[in-house]
Amino acid sequence: MRVLILAANGVEDLELYYPYLRLLEEGVDVDVAAPEKGVIKCKYGYQFKVDLSINDVKPEEYDGLILPGGKAPERIRIYAKTIEIVKHFSNTGKPIGAICHGPQVLISAGIIKGRRVTCYIGIRDDVIVAGGKYEDKEVVVDGNIVTSRNPFDLPYFMREFIKLLKKT
Amino acid sequence: MRVLILAANGVEDLELYYPYLRLLEEGVDVDVAAPEKGVIKCKYGYQFKVDLSINDVKPEEYDGLILPGGKAPERIRIYAKTIEIVKHFSNTGKPIGAICHGPQVLISAGIIKGRRVTCYIGIRDDVIVAGGKYEDKEVVVDGNIVTSRNPFDLPYFMREFIKLLKKT
Numbered sequence: 001m002r003v004l005i006l007a008a009n010g011v012e013d014l015e016l017y018y019p020y021l022r023l024l025e026e027g028v029d030v031d032v033a034a035p036e037k038g039v040i041k042c043k044y045g046y047q048f049k050v051d052l053s054i055n056d057v058k059p060e061e062y063d064g065l066i067l068p069g070g071k072a073p074e075r076i077r078i079y080a081k082t083i084e085i086v087k088h089f090s091n092t093g094k095p096i097g098a099i100c101h102g103p104q105v106l107i108s109a110g111i112i113k114g115r116r117v118t119c120y121i122g123i124r125d126d127v128i129v130a131g132g133k134y135e136d137k138e139v140v141v142d143g144n145i146v147t148s149r150n151p152f153d154l155p156y157f158m159r160e161f162i163k164l165l166k167k168t
Numbered sequence: 169m170r171v172l173i174l175a176a177n178g179v180e181d182l183e184l185y186y187p188y189l190r191l192l193e194e195g196v197d198v199d200v201a202a203p204e205k206g207v208i209k210c211k212y213g214y215q216f217k218v219d220l221s222i223n224d225v226k227p228e229e230y231d232g233l234i235l236p237g238g239k240a241p242e243r244i245r246i247y248a249k250t251i252e253i254v255k256h257f258s259n260t261g262k263p264i265g266a267i268c269h270g271p272q273v274l275i276s277a278g279i280i281k282g283r284r285v286t287c288y289i290g291i292r293d294d295v296i297v298a299g300g301k302y303e304d305k306e307v308v309v310d311g312n313i314v315t316s317r318n319p320f321d322l323p324y325f326m327r328e329f330i331k332l333l334k335k336t
Binding site: 013014017018021022024044045046151152154155158159 | 213
């Protein structure tokens with residue numbers, strides 16, 4: 001079982017590291033991709049050596065996708081390849097987890113309309129304008145999409161994401 | 169089920185947050201204590217609102233103890249109450265997890281002699297001088313003591329700690 005995390009400079013440290021470490025604990029392989037291969041610097045100063053560039057991602061090799069928050073979503077949503085990756089997970093019904101600003105990428109991929117979702121409160125209106133049914137809850141699961149609001153929701157976010165992943 | 173984490177200013181952010189969030193994910197209650205009640209500042213800048221001061225801890229109310237690393241262990245090991253808490257967990261055989269610099273507190277409590285342990289490499293010699301049997305492994309379990317070396321060992325550290333906790 002293999003999960004893809006899409007990150008970039010400015011990613012919220014815990015929202016990258018908690019899912020990464022948690023999936024390893026679960027025995028799941030994890031690849032982290034960013035716009036360029038190399039080391040990214042997280043919001044609070046943690047560094048992370050990414051495995052591959054977003055351009056080199058083969059989405060069909062993964063069973064799930066995680067989109068952490070911070071400044072990363074605005075940096076990755078501008079690439080056509082990012083959108084292609086997210087659409088692959090959406091079209092195949094594989095689990096997608098997006099936390100905090102992560103749902104910005106779901107908006108760009110046009111997959112949020114009519115879906116129950118949560119997010120960081122500062123982008124709530126964008127989610128609503130995009131047709132998402134916003135809920136202020138620690139975690140919202142609608143089909144294959146798991147969303148949460150902030151790092152303190154990580155326990156509930158990963159509990160639901162792992163539950164979905166094990167069903168696939 | 170309830171676990172106690174002992175922290176202080178300068179605690180390694182992930183070594184505090186990963187166990188804290190992970191135990192919540194598992195449905196375990198967690199209290200974090202520090203020398204003083206209030207907000208502590210972690211090494212990379214995360215803040216954490218602690219639940220109680222170390223002086224107010226009643227160790228018999230907890231099923232397990234976690235000692236994260238960073239600069240916290242040197243700041244908490246100097247208090248008699250810290251040593252009393254650690255000895256309670258040692259004497260009762262309840263799980264003790266110490267990661268990175270965390271084993272410094274085990275040294276102060278005098279409970280490391282003859283035990284297989286690991287730790288951050290910079291305090292390896294202190295562990296050996298204190299009679300610990302040092303091993304360079306991601307996680308070492310000897311009876312009720314679980315030790316690891318650094319934040320990248322967190323998945324294996326928490327996997328073993330939770331396993332022990334569920335046996336108690």
